[in-house]
Amino acid sequence: MVLHTTPYTSACLHFLDGLSWSLVFPCYWLLDRLLASCVATSLEKHQRSQDPCSFLTLCVVISAPLYLLLFLASLPFALLGFIIWAPLQAIRQPYLYTYRRPDKHQAEQGQAGPGGVGIGEWRPQGRSFCFCSANVCLLPDSLARFNNLSDTHRRAREVGRRIRNGASRPQIKIYIDSPTNTSISAASFSSLATADTTADCPLHAAGTNGSSDCHVHTSGEASDCPMHSTGTQNGQDCPLHTSGVQISISAPEPDPQDEEAETGNHRPGEHTGGDTGSMTASRESLARYHGNDGGIGISSNNTLSHVPRTSIFKRPGRKRRHGDETFDHEISAFFPANLDFLALQEVFDHGATARLRRQLHRYFPYVLSDVGRYGWKGCCSRFKFLNSGLMLASRYPILDARYECYPNGRGEDALAAKGALFAKVHVGTSHQEQRVVGYLTCTHLHAIEADAAVRCEQLDLLLQWGTEFRQSSSQPPAGEKVLEDLVAFDVILGDLNFDNCSSEDKLEQQHALFTQYKDPCRLGPGEDKPWALGTLLDPSGLYDDEVSSPEGLQKVMENEEGRKEYLVFPPSKSQCPASSQKGRKIPLKGNGRRIDYILYSDEGLQQDWKLEMEEFSFITQLAGVTDHLSVAMRLAVATGEEEP
Numbered sequence: 127m128v129l130h131t132t133p134y135t136s137a138c139l140h141f142l143d144g145l146s147w148s149l150v151f152p153c154y155w156l157l158d159r160l161l162a163s164c165v166a167t168s169l170e171k172h173q174r175s176q177d178p179c180s181f182l183t184l185c186v187v188i189s190a191p192l193y194l195l196l197f198l199a200s201l202p203f204a205l206l207g208f209i210i211w212a213p214l215q216a217i218r219q220p221y222l223y224t225y226r227r228p229d230k231h232q233a234e235q236g237q238a239g240p241g242g243v244g245i246g247e248w249r250p251q252g253r254s255f256c257f258c259s260a261n262v263c264l265l266p267d268s269l270a271r272f273n274n275l276s277d278t279h280r281r282a283r284e285v286g287r288r289i290r291n292g293a294s295r296p297q298i299k300i301y302i303d304s305p306t307n308t309s310i311s312a313a314s315f316s317s318l319a320t321a322d323t324t325a326d327c328p329l330h331a332a333g334t335n336g337s338s339d340c341h342v343h344t345s346g347e348a349s350d351c352p353m354h355s356t357g358t359q360n361g362q363d364c365p366l367h368t369s370g371v372q373i374s375i376s377a378p379e380p381d382p383q384d385e386e387a388e389t390g391n392h393r394p395g396e397h398t399g400g401d402t403g404s405m406t407a408s409r410e411s412l413a414r415y416h417g418n419d420g421g422i423g424i425s426s427n428n429t430l431s432h433v434p435r436t437s438i439f440k441r442p443g444r445k446r447r448h449g450d451e452t453f454d455h456e457i458s459a460f461f462p463a464n465l466d467f468l469a470l471q472e473v474f475d476h477g478a479t480a481r482l483r484r485q486l487h488r489y490f491p492y493v494l495s496d497v498g499r500y501g502w503k504g505c506c507s508r509f510k511f512l513n514s515g516l517m518l519a520s521r522y523p524i525l526d527a528r529y530e531c532y533p534n535g536r537g538e539d540a541l542a543a544k545g546a547l548f549a550k551v552h553v554g555t556s557h558q559e560q561r562v563v564g565y566l567t568c569t570h571l572h573a574i575e576a577d578a579a580v581r582c583e584q585l586d587l588l589l590q591w592g593t594e595f596r597q598s599s600s601q602p603p604a605g606e607k608v609l610e611d612l613v614a615f616d617v618i619l620g621d622l623n624f625d626n627c628s629s630e631d632k633l634e635q636q637h638a639l640f641t642q643y644k645d646p647c648r649l650g651p652g653e654d655k656p657w658a659l660g661t662l663l664d665p666s667g668l669y670d671d672e673v674s675s676p677e678g679l680q681k682v683m684e685n686e687e688g689r690k691e692y693l694v695f696p697p698s699k700s701q702c703p704a705s706s707q708k709g710r711k712i713p714l715k716g717n718g719r720r721i722d723y724i725l726y727s728d729e730g731l732q733q734d735w736k737l738e739m740e741e742f743s744f745i746t747q748l749a750g751v752t753d754h755l756s757v758a759m760r761l762a763v764a765t766g767e768e769e770p
Contacts, residue, residue, distance in 0.1 A: 129527060130219035133496070143214050149207025153200040160193040161268035167276050169669040215501030220529040221547065222496040226487040248554035248562045248612075252763045254740060255553070255564070256462045259619035259724055260289075260748065260756035261471040261661075264478040264515075273753050274665035281751045282478035286485020288676075288747050289468065292461030293489055453646070453739035455657050457683045459676040460747050462758045465489075467551070469568035469619035470517040474542065482517070490519035497529050498543035508535070512542035516568050516620075518549055525563065526550040526599040530591045532584045537574055544570050546588050548595040553614055560609045567592055569620040575697075578633040581624060585637050588618075596730070612732045614763045618643055618725040621754070625719040626654050628696035643725035646742045646759060659683060659744045660718015661755040662694040668753060679746035683755070693718030724759045738762040 134140045163186050166174070262285050263270055267278045275281065468490065473479050476496075483495050498513030514529065531545040546569040554562035569588060572580045596616075602608045618639075624631040626648055635651040647658035663673075673679040673692055682688035695718055728737045738761070745756035 129223040129524065130221060131223050133218050133222060134214075135217075135219075139214060139217070142210060143218070146207040146211035146214065149203045150211055153197060153204030156193050156197040156200060158266050158268045160190065160197055162271055162276070163190045163193065165268060165271040167271055167274050167669070168666060170276070172669075212501045215499060218500070220497065220499060221494050221527060223524065223527065224483065224487070224493050224495065226491050226493075248556045248765075252735075252765045253554065253614070254760060254762045255466045255615065256464060256758065256760045257467045257469075257566075257617055257619060257724055258461060258465055258745070258756060258758040259469045259471075259568075259621075259722055260285075260745075261570075261621045261722060261752065261754040262473060262482075262748065263752045263754070264473045264475050264482065265512075266475050269474075274668050275751075275753065278475050278478045279481055282473075282475070282481040283485060284751050285748060286482045288751075289461050289465075290485055290489040292745075292747050293463065293465035293468075295460060295463055451655075451657070454741040455646075456741070456743050457659065457680050458743045458745050458747075458758075459680040461745055461756070462741075462743060462760065465758070466521050467566055467617075467619075468519040469566070470519075471568070471570040471621045472515045473517045474512045474515045479517070486519045490521055492520040492522070492524045494518040494524065494527055494547060494549060497547050498545060499531060500543070508540050510541065510543040514543045514545045514547070515570060516545070516547045518547055518566065518568050520549070520551055520566075522551045522553050522564075524549050525552050526595075528591075528595050530587070532572070532587060534580050534583050535572060536577055536580060539573050544572065546591055548592060550595075550599045556612055558609065560612050562612045562614050564615040565592070565596055565613065565617070567618040567620075569618065569622075571621065571623045573623045575630065578624070578631065581622070581634050582637055585622075585634070585639050589639060589642065592616075592618075612735075613730055614732075614735070615737060615761060616643075616727045616730060617759075617761070618723070620723065621721055622723050623721050625660070625696065625721055627652060628719065630697070639725070642729065643727045645723065645725050646739055647720060654717070654720060658717060658720055659689070659755065660693040660695065660720050661722040661744070661757060662719045663753045663755065664692050664694050665753050667692045668750065674750045676747045676749045679749040683744065683746060689717055695719060722754060722757050724757055726759070726761060732765075734765065736764045738764055 132140065134143060262281075263273055263275055264278050264282050264285070265273075267276060270276060270278050468486070470482075473482060473495070479495055483493055486493055495517045496513065497516040497518075498510070500510050500513060502509055514531070516529075518527075527547065527549045529545060529547050531543050535542070535544060546567055549566045549568075551564050551566060552561055553564050556562060567588070571584050574580075600611055622634070624634040626635055626645075629652075632652065640648070640651075647654055649655055667673060670692075671678070672688070673682050679692075682692055724742075726737060731737070739759070740762050741758075741760040743758040745758055748754075748756060
């Protein structure tokens, strides 16, 4: 159970790797820029059509020949570097484990114990965990452009910033006791506790009347309040004050070391293919902070000022469910508050990996990145130009990890070391000093649509490797006697590259994976629940104004016509799969292709322990920076015991 903290076991090998890559990198970068100049995104095409003689067009005309000339000049050095670099990859570690020690401020606020999140004694009533999976399409820039995306390094920083801001925001949810409306769509948050009266309103200080002293109401004018509909007065009919309303708020303290400007390095008014600031991508920004001493307001860093991390309400309230479902489900413009585990796919570019990891470490103490192999290695007999693209971030300590490469990749997919990353995390300690652990699997399956048999073989391997990892990681070190670990959860996250409504994916839909693991969005083979959404966006519409922001994409996804316009649907006989879907009139099955999954298993848990779904979310916060919707799940682990 030794985690790899460096790519190589010796400093000499690390030096040779750096030297060889310094010779290869100029050629690699020039080739990437040369190909990128030949493949334009729809946004760049639109800009060029508006002004054929624009500076952008002039740069392409001048730079392409220059890139070609420099590329040819750098080839001899790249060849020399490749001769040194390629053999080294056979002994390179399959992943890089990094840990960022929580700062003093976080420790004082109770946000992090010795290992990030407090992992003290396991509570008798159990605990709730939040999981998220996202395909972020961080390919080299020239390859990302085939998905209508560009500027991979900027997108990597933005992806990390949005995830961090979403996960560290206040945790708010508002429920309305109404026969026609069970929740406020503008507040897509998770609930921790509730309140029922205006006296307990977290936005109005005790003793205030109406909106005169409200931090949400500007200058006492309720008409400008985003929580009050037109025509209401001083909070009357406000959904925050309805007698049947339940309100929940909790928030982490702001990060005092968050010195990076949220607007990045972009000039005012510069269009970057999406919403570049998480502030404008947040519904918390609907209110301005007025800075009263000791007051509660919404500050500029998307956190609720002067509110403790735990819920400020003590009175529990009845949970609201949507329809006949046993758990909440929603389309959210944010990543879940207090996110515990994050699995990412398609983090291929090395520079983007470093930038993304740096951002994620400001929220997640433990990260597994740079996962996979390059060159030739073992079962990966074909040369790998790209690694697996997997990344796993955790707020809980990682005890063990393993990477396995799928050996049956075909076509262009065989150029990447796609596989599975397994991790064991420490989430608590029982009264008997037994460790409480959880198992996570992050994977990305074969992408070519016609190769269903390849994906089924990979699913077989996934189940086999998972069983072997759990068995090997549960074995105590030789000569030591330790108590058996208590397993709290076993979760699979990733892009499986098949959906549950396409007739072409019937083989995968009936795989044994779905008998061992539960899919919260699935009714059965070939049938999803009515509220389940496709997660693959139509690349041609990524820069449309309607979907270029998280809030805009959320509104579009809540509308059936919008989903038909901007989601990729299963291919039909009357449509070429490669053509755009925009404006087509043929019948569409389901709510789009859902290829991003979070599955969980209740087998192998401690006796009398049960898993209960609390919430499932489709997340739009990465609008404009990737071509997938993210998915998140909150899972409660109940031990069957009662609080003493």
